[in-house]
Amino acid sequence: MKYLHLSALVLTAVFASGCSINVKARELPRQDLIPGGVAMFDIGVSQQAPKVTFDNQPVMLIPQTTSAGTDWHAVVGIELKSEPGPRQLSINGKTVDFQVGQHQYAEQRLTVQNKHVNPSEEALKRIRSESQLMRTAFQSFSEAGKDTWQPMIWPAQGPLSSPFGLQRFFNGERRNPHTGLDIAAPQGAEIIAPASGKVVQTGDYYFNGNTVMIDHGQGLVTMFCHLSRIDVKAGDLLKQGDHVGLVGATGRATGPHLHWTLSLNNARVNPKLFMQESLLPSPVATQE
Ligand SMILES: [Zn+2]
Numbered sequence: 001m002k003y004l005h006l007s008a009l010v011l012t013a014v015f016a017s018g019c020s021i022n023v024k025a026r027e028l029p030r031q032d033l034i035p036g037g038v039a040m041f042d043i044g045v046s047q048q049a050p051k052v053t054f055d056n057q058p059v060m061l062i063p064q065t066t067s068a069g070t071d072w073h074a075v076v077g078i079e080l081k082s083e084p085g086p087r088q089l090s091i092n093g094k095t096v097d098f099q100v101g102q103h104q105y106a107e108q109r110l111t112v113q114n115k116h117v118n119p120s121e122e123a124l125k126r127i128r129s130e131s132q133l134m135r136t137a138f139q140s141f142s143e144a145g146k147d148t149w150q151p152m153i154w155p156a157q158g159p160l161s162s163p164f165g166l167q168r169f170f171n172g173e174r175r176n177p178h179t180g181l182d183i184a185a186p187q188g189a190e191i192i193a194p195a196s197g198k199v200v201q202t203g204d205y206y207f208n209g210n211t212v213m214i215d216h217g218q219g220l221v222t223m224f225c226h227l228s229r230i231d232v233k234a235g236d237l238l239k240q241g242d243h244v245g246l247v248g249a250t251g252r253a254t255g256p257h258l259h260w261t262l263s264l265n266n267a268r269v270n271p272k273l274f275m276q277e278s279l280l281p282s283p284v285a286t287q288e
Contacts, residue, residue, distance in 0.1 A: 026064055027151045029075050030273045034103035036080035036165050038264070038273050043091060045069040053090045057265055058141050060218040062149045077219075077264030080165060080179055105165035105177060112170050112252065123206055130205045137200050137213045138221055138263045148217045150240060151276040152194040155224065156247055156258040158185035164270040179268040180223070180261035187256040189247040191224060193238040194260075194271075202230050208259070209251025212244055219266070220274075225259040226250050 031040040043050050045068050052059040052074045060075040076089060084102045088095050119127060161184035168175045185191075197216040205211050208225035212232060215221050228248025232238065249256045262271040272280060 025066075026062070026149070027277060028062060028064075028073055029151075030277075032270065032273055033078070033099065034101050035078055035082050035084065036103070036105075036268065036270050037078050037100075038269055039076040039078060039087070039089075039098055039100075041074040041076070041089065041091065041096065043072040043074055045071050050074070050092050051090075052092075054087075054265060058219070059089070059265060060149070060220060075264065077267035077269040079267035080177055080269070082267075103165075105167050106163065107167045107169070108162070109169045109172070110254070112254070119206070127206050130203070130208075133201060133203070134205075134211075134213070134223065137215070137223075138266050140200065140215060140221065141219045141265075142198075142215055142217050148196055149220075150195050152271065152274045153192070153240060153276060154183070154279060155194045155222075155244070155260055156183045156185040156189055156191050158183045158189065158257070160184070161257055164272070180225075180259050181271055183258045183260065185247045185256070185258055187228060187246075187248060189256075189258075191227065191244045191247060191258055193240055193242045193244055194222060195220075195274075196237075196239045197222065199232045199234050199236040199238065201234055202232065205251060207252045209253060210245070210248065211251075214238060214244075219264055221263045223259075223261040223263070225261070226253040226257065228256070 028040065029038050031038055033039055049061055050072050052061060054076050062073045062075060064071040064073060078100050084100045087098050087100055089098065160181055162178055162182035164178060164181040166178035168178060193214060195216050197214040199212060200215045201213040203211055210227035210230050212224045212227065212230055213221060224244065226248055227245045227250065229246040231243055231245045247256050247258050260271055262269055262274060
């Protein structure tokens, strides 16, 4: 068993040398072994899908067609708020160890309206029931997505105003790190689906404003926040690039932008690791 880069390098080398294999290798998510990153495992060729679990939960699998047969890759999201250290994966009943390293994310201090720092009892009730809805969507694992992985495209055009993982302080108090990335697109700019998927939830949430959640399959879930308009409904099937809604500043937002959270196996991960390589580093010049 080996990590992704090895096999990716081999494949790249094969294509670069003009070898006549007419199998096009699919671009895979990129490995980054830090909290908020992704662990990749090249499991090898087998006819049947391997059985892979992490914390007893199923893991995303991507089949790659090669001249030798179907090569399976497991993709594990590493929770942003988790500690560095050893982790274990189970592949066909065998335990595989891997290490999550340390990463120092940037810090930012913000002054925000008081009602958002200390919400009322009524607001707390609403916040709790909304987080339950979001948790349910993040914890879902639809087998249907087994062969639907595709590298993502930017859901909106604009500079990245707040990077993934940013450690934030509101009015001097340490808050949760930024579990998504912010694209500073103007009010009313179009939002599109970064990959195909099924809309699993829409709503107007206390913190997140108008929100849309899209299940891309196999535990990979997008959440878009602060929309000025939602143009999809739960159950809608979207193809990559399909219209979702418009950028706004609803909920806790200091100005119009699209907040994009990407979750894999219920871990908040950096969306950039799932983007088409040719579209990086960002849709427009980045401020990171
Ligand atoms: Zn954000």
